[in-house]
Amino acid sequence: MISYASTTRGITVTVRPIYLDEPSDLLEREFAFGYAIYIENTGTDEVQLLRRRWIIEESDGSRQDLTGDSTLQPHPVIAPGETHVHDGACMIESFNGTVEGNYLVQRADGEQFRVSVPSFPLHAAAN
Numbered sequence: 240m241i242s243y244a245s246t247t248r249g250i251t252v253t254v255r256p257i258y259l260d261e262p263s264d265l266l267e268r269e270f271a272f273g274y275a276i277y278i279e280n281t282g283t284d285e286v287q288l289l290r291r292r293w294i295i296e297e298s299d300g301s302r303q304d305l306t307g308d309s310t311l312q313p314h315p316v317i318a319p320g321e322t323h324v325h326d327g328a329c330m331i332e333s334f335n336g337t338v339e340g341n342y343l344v345q346r347a348d349g350e351q352f353r354v355s356v357p358s359f360p361l362h363a364a365a366n
Contacts, residue, residue, distance in 0.1 A: 245357040249282025250317075250344065254359050259328070263363065268332045270363040278342070278354075279322040286344040287316045288323065289351070293340040295361075297333035329361075336361040 244253040259271040280286055295303040317323045329338070339358040345351045 243357040243359040245355045246281070247354040248352060249280065249284075250286060250342075250354045251277075251279040251281055252342070252354060252356050253277040253279070254338075254357060256338075256359050256361060258361070258363055262330075269330055270332070270334065270361070271328065271330050272361050273326060273328045274338075274359070275324065275326055276356075277322055277324050278317060280317040280319050283319055284346045284348075285316055285318045286346055287314050288342055289314060289345055290343040291340060291356075292343075293327075293329075293338055293356070295329055295331065295338050296336055297331050298335040299333050301332070303329075303331075331361060334363045 240255050240257065242253050242255045244251055254274050254276050256272055256274040259273050262271040263269060290307065293305040315323045337358055337360055340356040341353040342356065343351060344354055
């Protein structure tokens, strides 16, 4: 499985996307994707995940801008050397698309900053 990674200020985000054959429907133009997200704290301070933002762009130019914290409840704290893993999914109407985004995190001292999510492709194809 191909993975995509980026590091911001000691926080590495790795994404492993996969096309989901079963819930997808070619005739209805509904293409389902899942992804595993690994957020590794390689820094020296713990961080708490507060919010995420995904921008999903399809090959036809349409965009979904998803912001919120519901997928991060109850706002996990990631200690130095630890990794938080969670799964996600999305549905698009095109054969191809891309996802990019960021996480808003907070250090114990209250400092907040955004951690980039690497841009990753969505390609509808049989697995």
